Every structure is written in structure tokens, then in C-alpha cells.
Amino acid sequence: MKVAVVQTDPQFGEKRKNIDQALHVMRSVSADVYVLPELFASGYNFLSIEETRSLAEPFRHGETYNNIKQFAVDRRCYVVYGFAEIDDDALYNSAGMIGFDGKEEVYRKIHLFDREKLFFQPGNLGFNVYDTPYGKIGIMICFDWYFPESARTLAAKGAQLIAHPSNLVLPNCPNSMPTRCLENRVFAATANRIGTEDRGGIRLSYIGQSQITSVKGEILHRASSDRLEVFVDEIDLTRADNKNVNERNNLFKDRRPEYYV
Numbered sequence: 004m005k006v007a008v009v010q011t012d013p014q015f016g017e018k019r020k021n022i023d024q025a026l027h028v029m030r031s032v033s034a035d036v037y038v039l040p041e042l043f044a045s046g047y048n049f050l051s052i053e054e055t056r057s058l059a060e061p062f063r064h065g066e067t068y069n070n071i072k073q074f075a076v077d078r079r080c081y082v083v084y085g086f087a088e089i090d091d092d093a094l095y096n097s098a099g100m101i102g103f104d105g106k107e108e109v110y111r112k113i114h115l116f117d118r119e120k121l122f123f124q125p126g127n128l129g130f131n132v133y134d135t136p137y138g139k140i141g142i143m144i145c146f147d148w149y150f151p152e153s154a155r156t157l158a159a160k161g162a163q164l165i166a167h168p169s170n171l172v173l174p175n176c177p178n179s180m181p182t183r184c185l186e187n188r189v190f191a192a193t194a195n196r197i198g199t200e201d202r203g204g205i206r207l208s209y210i211g212q213s214q215i216t217s218v219k220g221e222i223l224h225r226a227s228s229d230r231l232e233v234f235v236d237e238i239d240l241t242r243a244d245n246k247n248v249n250e251r252n253n254l255f256k257d258r259r260p261e262y263y264v
């Protein structure tokens with residue numbers, strides 16, 4: 004299957020512009036699954052709950068959903084994208100997965116980072132793996148990578164590819180994903196953003212370096228730290244199914260949970 008990682012440069016609050024930018028880059032390549040950054044349409048650096056609410060959408064309604072769905076149907080593909088979700092009165096930092104075939108799933112970020120805790124509820128839907136026409140895809144969002152249990156849980160549930168929408172501000176993720184992928188024998192597609200958001204005295208710079216990482220921990224592709232980019236890698240997801248390291252070691256069967264906290 005072909006996976007596209009889309010690295011965008013959102014402007015805070017400019018939803019229409021940010022969606023158009025993403026669609027423009029996405030249209031320039033052909034892929035089965037496109038992965039977009041966390042909160043790609045709204046921007047990230049919120050200042051209040053009211054502001055977050057004003058940019059949030061229910062999962063199956065609104066500008067972001069409608070545009071992504073149309074793209075998925077037109078291009079007969081799947082798209083995983085980060086968005087600010089409102090469900091009743093609760094706000095979540097979420098990622099939707101929309102397929103051309105009607106598949107629609109949502110993941111709500113479990114490990115909120117820093118000031119996200121001021122605006123969003125922690126995710127309450129768990130880590131889930133979804134069957135797609137290409138293979139089994141699990142989703143985590145940005146800072147979830149920092150907790151090895153996130154990727155571990157997705158791999159244990161059968162994920163072959165982890166779609167990883169991100170807005171990375173710390174430098175560590177790109178060089179850490181090879182370990183996450185190696186220890187779980189899973190592919191990962193980390194889609195990050197670029198640019199700086201300087202709002203209300205809070206300045207955040209995003210590191211770019213979106214990446215596709217293989218089951219062997221190889222960096223198949225890494226984007227620049229400062230350019231709008233999309234890249235596509237062809238990957239064989241079945242390589243994620245064999246968890247044997249050698250004749251005597253298996254990544255999952257050799258676990259010793261009785262000694263773990």
C-alpha cells in the first residue's frame with residue numbers, strides 16, 4: 004500500500020485556508036492512505052476554552068469533515084487527520100479516519116500535552132485498530148508517542164501501521180520512532196506541521212520532520228523542518244505480522260508482564 008505523509012503550515016484559526024492548503028498538497032500525489040497533522044485545520048495554540056469551542060466540530064459534521072470526506076470519496080482513499088472535536092459539551096483533541104468505502108472512525112488523544120490540558124478532555128475511547136482495505140491501522144496523536152504503552156497497545160491489538168498526526172514542539176520524536184517501531188515491529192507514519200504560533204505571549208515552534216518509519220526501525224523518509232511537503236512510500240504491511248526476532252525470541256510471546264509495573 005502507499006502511504007502519504009502530509010506536512011502542512013497552518014495559520015491559527017484560518018480553517019478554510021488550512022483545509023485548502025492541505026487538499027492542494029494532497030492532490031499532488033497519489034496514495035491509499037493520507038496522514039495529516041494534529042489539529043491541521045484549526046491550529047494548535049489555543050488561548051481559551053471558548054476559542055477552542057469556536058473552532059471545534061462534531062466528528063461527522065462541519066467543514067473539516069465534509070472536505071476530507073469528499074477527498075476520500077473522489078480519490079478512493081483513506082485519510083487520517085487531526086481535528087478539535089466537540090461532543091455534547093466536551094472538547095477532545097481527536098483524529099478522524101475516513102475511508103472512501105464509508106469507514107469512519109475517531110480516536111481521542113489519550114495523553115494530553117502541557118496546555119492542551121486546559122482546553123481538552125483526555126481521550127476516553129482507548130487505542131483501537133481498524134480494518135481497512137489495505138491492512139490494520141491504529142491511531143495515536145503526537146505526545147502519545149512518549150508513552151511506550153500507546154504503540155505497544157496498538158501493536159498488541161494487531162496494528163500494522165500507526166497513523167500518527169502530530170504537532171511536535173519537542174525535538175525527540177523523529178529519532179525515537181525507530182525504537183517504537185522496532186520494539187513493536189510496526190510501521191508508523193508521523194505527520195507533523197511546520198511554522199510558529201505566537202499568541203498571547205505563548206510562542207510555539209513546530210519541528211516538521213514528518214517521517215515514515217519501518218518495522219525494522221529504518222527511517223524510510225524524513226521531511227524538512229521548515230517546508231510544506233508531502234511524500235509517499237510504498238510499504239508492505241504484512242511485514243508487521245511476524246513478531247519473531249530470531250528462532251527463539253518473539254516480541255510479544257517473550258514479554259514477562261509479571262515483572263512489569
Ligand code: ACM
Pocket residue numbers: 041115116144145146147169170171172173
Ligand atoms: C503535542 O502533543 N502536540 C506536543
